[in-house]
Amino acid sequence: MASSYVGLNVGGIVFQTSRTTLTSQSENFFTPLLSGQFESAKDESGNFLIDRDGQIFRHVLNYLRNGKLVLPERFAELALLEQEADFFQLGSLKADIHTLREASLAESVTLNVGGKIYQTTRNVLSREPGSVFSTIIDGHPPTHHGQYFIDGDQSLFVHILRYLRFGYLQLSSHFTEMELNLLEAEAKSMEMGILLAHILIFRFIRKHPGMGKGVAMFAADNQIIFYSNNSQVLAELSHFGQHAVAEETFPDAGYAKEDKIRAKWFETHHKRESTD
Numbered sequence: 001m002a003s004s005y006v007g008l009n010v011g012g013i014v015f016q017t018s019r020t021t022l023t024s025q026s027e028n029f030f031t032p033l034l035s036g037q038f039e040s041a042k043d044e045s046g047n048f049l050i051d052r053d054g055q056i057f058r059h060v061l062n063y064l065r066n067g068k069l070v071l072p073e074r075f076a077e078l079a080l081l082e083q084e085a086d087f088f089q090l091g092s093l094k095a096d097i098h099t100l101r102e103a104s105l106a107e108s109v110t111l112n113v114g115g116k117i118y119q120t121t122r123n124v125l126s127r128e129p130g131s132v133f134s135t136i137i138d139g140h141p142p143t144h145h146g147q148y149f150i151d152g153d154q155s156l157f158v159h160i161l162r163y164l165r166f167g168y169l170q171l172s173s174h175f176t177e178m179e180l181n182l183l184e185a186e187a188k189s190m191e192m193g194i195l196l197a198h199i200l201i202f203r204f205i206r207k208h209p210g211m212g213k214g215v216a217m218f219a220a221d222n223q224i225i226f227y228s229n230n231s232q233v234l235a236e237l238s239h240f241g242q243h244a245v246a247e248e249t250f251p252d253a254g255y256a257k258e259d260k261i262r263a264k265w266f267e268t269h270h271k272r273e274s275t276d
Contacts, residue, residue: 004019005018006019006022006034006047007045007047007048008042008047008048008050008057009042009045009047009052010053010054011050011051011054011055011057012054013055013058014045014047014226015054015057015058017033017061017064017065021064021065022034022064024064025064025090025092025093026064026091026092027089028088028089028090029087029088029089029090050271052087053080055149056077056081056084057084059071059081059086060081060088061077063090063096064090064095069097069100076140076141078100078101082097086134104109105142107122108121109121109122109142109148109155110148110151111147111148111149112147112148112150112154113153113157114150114151114153114154115154115252116157116214117155118158118161120164121165122136124161125164126162127164127167128190128191128193128194128195131191132189133190151185152186152190153190156182157182157186159171159190160187160190160195163195163198168198168199169202171202175257180203182198182201202257206239212253
């Protein structure tokens, strides 16, 4: 008769637990393992060898024991834990991780950018996937006095934060080419690929000042943003009649998710609202 307790050697760390615990969450990785449906290597002590992260597995096992997700304060490895939930086929654990991440994104964070303090939320910072803000989003603790320090240009960061909040750039007609170059450098250093694409489109607009009532179309990450030729965002597509008169494509440059960044110019005629 099989013992009610089993040993698991996960990434070199040995855990002892019960069969009941391991199979407490419907069908998962351990169900066929413990029923003998497939063979698994064992160490010299008879523990099942599982080639996964033993440090993270501690939290997986606690979840199976308690039926709920309880993590240390400022736990910063949710992405790794989610990978383990996938591997061990624990859909309920993955759902709890998603709920926890959503709650975390709503939390307020304080940024110290070149000595100037900005207040925002993790949710806002998450709008540029893969950027330097990823460590903040994943729950890493603040670096100094409850603040996250970012080595950036404090005067330019206000444009970056507005972009993150609203989804498009808001630059005045007085914004110089030198400032645009500096903003581009900041976007690259912060690995903000979608912002970089928006900046490229601003450049495209400025290179074609004589195209009448032009509107540049930006398509990346399932977004469509319309800019007028004075760099202001216009209304929804449905508010305009369009006829494409020029198009320019930009290489991805390894940042944005789309293979190409596309900008199209349109002759536009604003549809007047009926007053009848």
